[in-house]
Amino acid sequence: MSKHRKSTPSSLKKTHLEINTIVADLRALRVASLENRQRLKRPPKLPSSKILADIIVSLAAVLFPNRLGSSEFTDEDIDHYVQQMLDEALRELLVQVLREINYVSGLETSSDLAHEQATTIIHAFAKRLPSIRNLLDNDICAAYEGDPAAHSVDEVLVCYPGITAIMYYRLAHELHCLGTPLIARMISEIAHSITGIEIHPGAQIGDSFFIDHGTGVVIGETTIIGENVRLYQAVTLGAKRFPVDKNGALLRNIARHPIVEDEVIIYANATLLGRITIGRGSTIGGNVWLTHSVPPDSNISQAQMRNETFDDDTKV
Helix, strand or coil: CCCCCCCCCHHHHHHHHHHHHHHHHHHHHHHHCCCCHHHCCCCCCCCCHHHHHHHHHHHHHHHCHHHHCCCCCCCCCHHHHHHHHHHHHHHHHHHHHHHHHHHHHCCCCCCHHHHHHHHHHHHHHHHHHHHHHHHHHHHHHHHHHHCCCCCCHHHHHHHCHHHHHHHHHHHHHHHHHCCCHHHHHHHHHHHHHHHCCEECCCCEECCCCEECCCCCCEECCCCEECCCCEECCCCEEECCCCCECCCCCECCCCCCCCEECCCCEECCCCEEECCCEECCCCEECCCCEECCCECCCCEECHHHHHCCECCCCCEC
């Protein structure tokens, strides 16, 4: 054995010392953080995005077992498959709901009250699944009837990112309404990463909703959308401004996104901002920037908006 050992290069020693310093600085920041000070020793676990993604895939199979399930079925075994998948998905979802309840309360372990609350949420959510399936059937039909490129409703279900985003939204919206906004938002962001479509689970969206192409669509938290509405890619239904209180903090839970009434079509790259109302049966053309309400049966084009006079008499 050689008596000579290679010494550690001084550059590596220096790097090691720098890393130790960075780690210590990061720990100091964690300790100093007001947000985490009370949870530093035993922070409650957050719901798992990976597990939620698996749960939604299972629920999609429950809703559409013949198309989104993982097996071929006979009439005799399909109900058994749905029952098994639903039972497993709801059990997993119960764990995630408990995590959110514990996270909000700052507790590491679940109390009897938390278990009761989570169980109530899961039961209520499960009872809504047939209604969600009915809504999705109408959304799929709206897509098929509204797109001449679609050859079948099955193609719409398995190929259209707009339908995927709407399915995730409708499941997330129910969970949002039942008091698990964090899980709901995580599900909506899973859909966003898959489809490029961002729908806040707090938005209210009516029957027979169709997003064609879809990439870049943004629908804000307090948006209200009626029935038989169609959006194209890169449409934004957003907030015009974010009011603050006297201390400069953002005001939350205020209506700040558009109301889109029934039978409205909004074409690609249109941006609608603020609590404005788009009247029933209106058509909003592509690339329009709209910050005021329009009456029913309006036809708003980019050329019209270019000539609009704003309050300060500036024309754009």
